[in-house]
Amino acid sequence: MKRKWIATTLACTMLAAALTGCRGETETETRAPAADASAGAAADGELEGEITFWHSFTQGARMDAVQAAADSFMKLHPGVRINIETYSWGDFNTKWNAGITTGDLPDLSTAQNTGEVVEMINAEVAAPADRFLDSFGRDRFSEKALGDMTWDGSTYGIPYYSHAQVMWYRHDLLDAIGAEVPETWQEFYDLAVKLTDDDTYGAAFSCSTNDLLGTRYLNYYVTSGGGSLLNDDLTVNLTSDLAIEGINFWVDVYKNCSPAETINYTVLDHATLFYQGKTAFDFNSGFMISGVESNTPEIAEFVDAAPLPKIHADDPDYSAEATHIPLVIWEKSEHPEICEAFVAWLLQEENYIPFLEAVPVGMIPAVAGISETEAYRSNETVQFYSNAVDVISEAIELGNAIGVDDHGASVQASYLTSQGIIEAMFQDIITNGTDVETAAKSAEDQLNEIFDMMIN
Amino acid sequence: MNMLTRLKRRMGEIGCYTYVTVLAVFAAFPLLWLFICSVKESGDLLANPTSMIPQKFTLANYHNVMVNLGLGTNIRNSLMVSLSTTLIATVISSLAAYGIVRFFPKLGNMMSKLLIMTYMFPAIVLVIPYAVVMGKLGLTNTRLGLVLVYLSFNVPYAVWLLVGFFKTVPIGIEEAARIDGAGRLQTFVRVVLPLVAPGLVSTAIYMFINAWNEFLYALILTSSSSITTLSIKLHTMQGADVLNWGDMMAACMVVVLPSVVFFSFIQKYIAGGMTEGAVK
Amino acid sequence: MKYKVKKDYGRWLWVLPAIALVICLFVYPLGSQVFYSFTNKTLIKSTYGIRGLSNYTAILTDPDFWLALWTSVKWTVLSLLFQMLIGFSAALALNSIKNKVARQVYRILLIIPWAFPTIAIAIIWKWLLNGIYGFIPTLLTQMGITGQLPQFLSTPDLVMPTLVVVNVWFGFPLIMVNVLAALQTVSQDQYEAAQIDGARKLHMFWYITLPHIRNVIGLLVVLRTIWVFNSFDIIYMITGGGPANVSTTLPIYIYNLGWVNKFVGRSSAAAVILLIILLTICAAYFCVLNKWEKEADS
Structure with missing residues (x-):
């Protein structure tokens, strides 16, 4: 009898040892020794503690620039440790949503856009950034960008960089058929159809449900007609004449000038087509340039940008979507002071300009004055594509996030892009031949139901 | 044996060879293609989608995934997690299976039926509660x-699997060991386990x-790249800033x-690891 | 000698770790899942209330749910059918190859797909089938079989068949290996006896081989049905359920409800329904298997 007890205890201990052994190691790696709430600042005011920073610059020069800034910050503040984790944009939303349940959240993160910050406010996980903004100077950021993240008098995000949606084209291809840069959607469509042959496509229309391209493209069209995807009471509007016209327009583009596969394409897959010279036109931000340069450098010189097309050539100028990528300090962070100091560090010229230069023209400075500095101006790419830079900067000035337009920031606006419902609607119309108005109505109902459940 | 039978047999064998050859191509081609693409340069990869011979042989993709992306860490994580799981699960479940067979002869049948029911729980069903518990x-x-x-x-x-294997162990052997003065656990470890070793290995x-x-x-x-497993690392690569098929091919090859x-x-x-025990 | 069962509390120690594990990590989560299915819990809000059966009615009246169920059935039946056919015939063919070295080489080649983690399966097949740079579409076009690059992962009629092919590719080796193992347990004496009786090959297969390995096959079918029905990652990683839900199976439907739309309550209800469906299927299967076992015993 006795032996058996000993043996069983032994087995249990073994097990426990195996388990704790495993855990011990993970703990030392994920959490630093002195991550104590009270230890935030030592007596002499020197920063001390550990923060986790999630960002979505998963590869290459941007990631390196952020890492370099973190390294120099840690050197300056030996008591501070910054753990950086990167997620693709596609996983980021799922990640923090899961984190609310699992408790695994960062101290500081980027967000996909200002709309996501509003989602974070709604979920009560973002902390106000007012203290930082006041000390750094609110007027150094775009008023619109801050407005998009302001809720009940507090601002919850710090703009990191900006970009805006414009039209990209290949002037070599346009020259070859003697065409001008299109100014209206109709001109664009005709040219795109003309440029579609065995090897090249006029333009791609993509609508993977894991991404927001369907919504983005529909929003271009609706905004160009002076409309909005949201009603004044913040319900969805996909059934206005303008929206229906827009849906039909993009379905035609898909059918007549886009590779069929793009129905499942995300932003990245989609942009890669243009990077590799497979499409003649595309709609995107300034990220196009570095994409083309790294994929097919031989066509880079033929790439340029123009404002988004209009419905009628004499319609007023507009911008459909300007995005400010914000930094967010999280509510649960035990070291907001470290986060703030680090954000200020990231935005300091010697760290900020190398970061922006990682994707020149792709990332337009969100801090006033940077674009006038010699260091920023001297970048070769910025100089070569100065026309594109101007077009994008103008679009940033004029534009807002999708669904924000006249209604101000709202959770609804953010849910428009994060649910994949408008994309599913496009897929339904394309794949099943569902009647456009029926599909639009059903998507509208679904989104409104989600608004009801999530917000009220 | 007459000519006809011999011919028939010969034909039959040729048929078998042809069939398994076709299947082998179907089964193995993706691996071959993975290898070819992993040593092509990225321009070559996109320009010649069907060429079997790389224009220039390069290991740059491998260098990139192992050194720049640190795939090694994730390989280690995957190994640690899988090995610990296997080890602990083998200990717990062999104890339990033996216990069921020897000490709960009547309840045992029902117990193992209940256990196999858990196999049909889709992983997706429990993911939210697990997130909460963890x-x-x-x-x-x-x-x-x-x-x-x-x-x-x-x-x-x-x-459930091991119960099948333990059932095949004749009780007489254990009794002999016990008469020799061995305790229950000793009997289990020294006498019973070696007898079911093959089953244990295939279960593991x-x-x-x-x-x-x-x-x-x-x-x-999991959220940190230092903690997470290979599968997730590969998944993350798919959504990276730059869609680099060459890297992905190399990473897959490494895995x-x-x-x-x-x-x-x-x-x-x-x-037979999957079913052998259960039908014994 | 019957083991003395009375007053032997020590015996519980053997099964205790397993029971504790199952209760903590299975019964409790399952219970909470069932509980959530009656609430309006969401992924991101901390407060929620009990809403009775409203989640269940919402799901049972959702046409997408029924579509997903139908897709799941197609996915399972077709995958399993072809996995079985190919796996079984491959095992028979391998078994009749007499050259030992050749047999070994073929065996290794044929189990290669099984060594692929799902994410690697997804990546390599997405690449092979890529509608612009993919090997298979380009080859088909170069050979003049198709006029333009076929779009295996976006043409609605092609998506499910393509996914099934990938799943068959991945799954047949497992069937093959198991059947092969079972075949080797059939004793040669029986065959020799039959041969003396002048039995034909087909007869031998039908009356000796098949009955002998019937239980293994039956069990394989049960386990694989469950596994394929539940499989989430392979479709999720290749098409994500698209385009337009044509490849959305029940597990993907549940995932989307919970993690994309963030309706934890509704997603839990769908999960409970999935579980009930599976339990019913398995109960039926096990009834048949039990009958077989009894026949074999008698």
């Missing part, structure tokens, strides 16, 4: 958390493969090739 235990983003989750899926199935391999390939829980429950080697060595054991 959050409460503070085990999110740890390898231990993953091990616990994998245990919960593997132990019931392993017990099965669990290892399950843990090694798992995706959903690792996706939801798949050792598995293929491992599989060809352990063939003997996997054969």
